[in-house]
Amino acid sequence: MAKLKDLIRPEDITTCDSTQQMIHKARKDGVELFFDRAENMRPCPIGNESACCKHCSMGPCRLNTKDPYSRVGICGATIDTIVARNFGRMVAAGTAAHTDHGMAMLDLFRGVIDGTVKDFEIKDPVKLREVAESLDIETEGRPLKEVAMDLYKALELTYTQVEGEIPLVKRVPKKTLETWRQEGIVPRGAMREIMEMMHRTAMGVDQDYENLTKQISRTALADGWGGSMVSTDISDILFGTPSPVEVEVDMGVLKEDFVNIIVHGHEPILLEAMIVSAGAPSLKRMATDAGAKGINLVGMCCSGLDVLSRHGIPHAGNFSSTEAVLVSGAVDAMTVDIQCIKQDLLRVSECYDTMFITTNYRAKIEGAMHIEMNEHSPLDCTDEIIIKAISRYKNRSKTIQIPKRTAKGIHGFSHEYIKYMLGGSFRSGYEPLNDNIINGRIRGAAGVVGCTNPRSKQDFSHVELVKELIKNDVLVVQTGCSQMALAKAGLTTPGAAAMAGPGLAEVCETVGIPPVLGLGACVDNSRILMILAEMVKTGGLGEAIADLPVAGCAPEWMSEKAIAIGQYFVASGVFTVFGHTFPITKGTRFERHLFEELEGKGFGKWGFASDPIEMARQMIAHIDKKRQQLGIDKVRERVLVDMADRRAL
Numbered sequence: 169m170a171k172l173k174d175l176i177r178p179e180d181i182t183t184c185d186s187t188q189q190m191i192h193k194a195r196k197d198g199v200e201l202f203f204d205r206a207e208n209m210r211p212c213p214i215g216n217e218s219a220c221c222k223h224c225s226m227g228p229c230r231l232n233t234k235d236p237y238s239r240v241g242i243c244g245a246t247i248d249t250i251v252a253r254n255f256g257r258m259v260a261a262g263t264a265a266h267t268d269h270g271m272a273m274l275d276l277f278r279g280v281i282d283g284t285v286k287d288f289e290i291k292d293p294v295k296l297r298e299v300a301e302s303l304d305i306e307t308e309g310r311p312l313k314e315v316a317m318d319l320y321k322a323l324e325l326t327y328t329q330v331e332g333e334i335p336l337v338k339r340v341p342k343k344t345l346e347t348w349r350q351e352g353i354v355p356r357g358a359m360r361e362i363m364e365m366m367h368r369t370a371m372g373v374d375q376d377y378e379n380l381t382k383q384i385s386r387t388a389l390a391d392g393w394g395g396s397m398v399s400t401d402i403s404d405i406l407f408g409t410p411s412p413v414e415v416e417v418d419m420g421v422l423k424e425d426f427v428n429i430i431v432h433g434h435e436p437i438l439l440e441a442m443i444v445s446a447g448a449p450s451l452k453r454m455a456t457d458a459g460a461k462g463i464n465l466v467g468m469c470c471s472g473l474d475v476l477s478r479h480g481i482p483h484a485g486n487f488s489s490t491e492a493v494l495v496s497g498a499v500d501a502m503t504v505d506i507q508c509i510k511q512d513l514l515r516v517s518e519c520y521d522t523m524f525i526t527t528n529y530r531a532k533i534e535g536a537m538h539i540e541m542n543e544h545s546p547l548d549c550t551d552e553i554i555i556k557a558i559s560r561y562k563n564r565s566k567t568i569q570i571p572k573r574t575a576k577g578i579h580g581f582s583h584e585y586i587k588y589m590l591g592g593s594f595r596s597g598y599e600p601l602n603d604n605i606i607n608g609r610i611r612g613a614a615g616v617v618g619c620t621n622p623r624s625k626q627d628f629s630h631v632e633l634v635k636e637l638i639k640n641d642v643l644v645v646q647t648g649c650s651q652m653a654l655a656k657a658g659l660t661t662p663g664a665a666a667m668a669g670p671g672l673a674e675v676c677e678t679v680g681i682p683p684v685l686g687l688g689a690c691v692d693n694s695r696i697l698m699i700l701a702e703m704v705k706t707g708g709l710g711e712a713i714a715d716l717p718v719a720g721c722a723p724e725w726m727s728e729k730a731i732a733i734g735q736y737f738v739a740s741g742v743f744t745v746f747g748h749t750f751p752i753t754k755g756t757r758f759e760r761h762l763f764e765e766l767e768g769k770g771f772g773k774w775g776f777a778s779d780p781i782e783m784a785r786q787m788i789a790h791i792d793k794k795r796q797q798l799g800i801d802k803v804r805e806r807v808l809v810d811m812a813d814r815r816a817l
């Protein structure tokens with residue numbers, strides 16, 4: 169490692185105070201973190217703009233990013249073909265991740281229905297019947313198991329259907345669906361779409377960036393309205409639909425005198441099973457016999473967000489903090505399943521004698537302890553993890569330094585709950601939201617989501633962007649690592665309404681909600697799609713999602729999954745801004761297609777900005793444009809004048 173004084177200052181790496189403290193400690197301990205590698209490894213300038221193709225062994229072919237039309241690949245592939253193909257493969261990979269995760273949830277659901285999985289049950293039969301009815305499955309007077317089996321079969325089509333539209337497109341607003349039909353991009357099963365995407369991006373197949381874009385959208389839609397939505401619905405049915413709960417977050421949730429276990433990854437089953445194991449009297453006794461006060465279960469990344477919304481389990485931080493938290497020395501075990509698991513977590517764990525355990529057959533790490541989770545007997549795995557953690561607790565030998573910071577906030581806003589909360593139990597619905605947008609108190613809504621990235625100061629853009637949006641009366645909904653950035657910054661409390669503009673603040677204070685609503689993990693971006701669909705259905709704000717005064721943003725994204733999500737929002741009609749980098753060569757026709765032309769066809773479009781205030785400006789400008797098109801731009805001016813008058817009085 170470089171000399172301490174030559175290293176970039178932790179304050180410049182992250183705005184997360186706990187993570188800063190851990191970077192300081194890691195440096196003292198001589199432990200390298202991914203922040204240090206990001207500093208020492210410049211991104212490849214050609215790859216950064218996606219101007220390289222390695223789809224066959226005539227290449228790899230590198231084009232000139234400064235003058236993208238000056239040459240073509242050996243096969244003749246133009247820059248537009250190359251960037252579009254690369255982009256398409258990112259969408260295919262992201263979609264595969266979400267749909268494979270959703271498929272695992274369906275496997276579990278099937279096991280619960282046919283009785284082979286005994287440790288879980290259907291926790292939310294109301295949602296099961298609602299989802300079934302939304303797919304025209306008969307529920308009247310039928311036993312739950314029977315309805316569940318029919319639902320399972322319908323949802324399986326989301327993946328396997330060879331021909332025809334996937335069942336969940338029934339939820340898409342009519343006019344939006346019309347646009348997709350015109351373009352021929354209503355998804356069939358996700359397996360088919362991903363397969364076709366991979367095929368069409370292979371050497372010598374689809375070499376027309378506009379035609380490729382159609383399949384890119386179709387694949388992404390198979391994620392948003394398919395795999396991700398199934399994943400969310402089944403998780404709710406099996407583990408309960410979230411409703412608001414107060415949760416403590418940040419690294420201060422670790423407790424020195426407890427056995428600390430962190431669960432990191434994406435499938436809710438691991439942490440759900442951990443909760444059961446950690447509650448077992450025999451294991452609790454084993455922990456106290458070892459001298460601990462108890463077992464402290466803590467989540468990170470999306471796994472953490474899933475159970476935080478359902479059970480109020482504390483959350484230690486987002487993607488950029490998963491190595492840093494180990495540096496505290498207080499983590500007795502970190503256990504992981506799939507996605508966003510840095511391989512180097514193993515080495516950092518070893519530096520602090522933390523038990524690092526992989527649990528999923530699809531995601532092993534060379535050299536790491538693997539205790540496989542079998543859905544038919546999940547507790548065998550989680551009991552053993554707890555026993556391992558207790559043994560590490562007994563033999564703790566490293567100095568422990570836990571950052572003291574915690575923040576409390578309200579999380580767990582499902583789209584069902586938002587409906588209920590706004591309308592009350594007698595008249596639940598989205599009318600109050602639409603009304604407040606139409607009357608101008610709320611200017612519009614924004615989804616701020618996605619990862620953190622060591623190439624972008626951790627949490628900074630998320631927090632600054634959201635502050636700017638709420639200040640301008642834009643209601644914010646959140647998922648993923650972004651939600652944790654705002655939670656740590658204290659913006660998920662009702663008190664944060666004080667930072668909102670007068671109109672939004674008034675609505676938040678009346679309903680008693682924060683101006684920033686956390687909806688859960690990244691697959692739960694499907695909840696945002698449902699909110700958008702409800703807003704259209706409720707009326708008064710246009711006929712398609714593309715008509716709504718809304719926008720989306722992933723300011724510090726890093727994963728291919730984020731690109732898939734961005735594309736399904738764009739294809740659904742949402743203006744979507746990405747921050748700090750975009751995997752495309754500037755000045756190409758493909759860029760113009762994504763950033764301008766798609767909008768003219770009735771879709772949303774992509775945007776890009778590096779600075780959070782600029783991101784907010786673009787999003788608000790779009791929201792205002794939509795308000796104008798809807799003819800509701802004038803009311804807002806009146807409302808704000810009223811408000812100022814009232815305040816003056």
Ligand code: XCC
Binds near residue numbers: 730
């Ligand atoms: Fe991963 Fe889902 Fe990104 Fe966070 S936000 S870094 S994808 S954990 Ni999903």
Ligand code: SF4
Binds near residue numbers: 227242
């Ligand atoms: Fe080069 Fe064409 Fe092969 Fe890509 S597919 S590596 S552009 S020859």
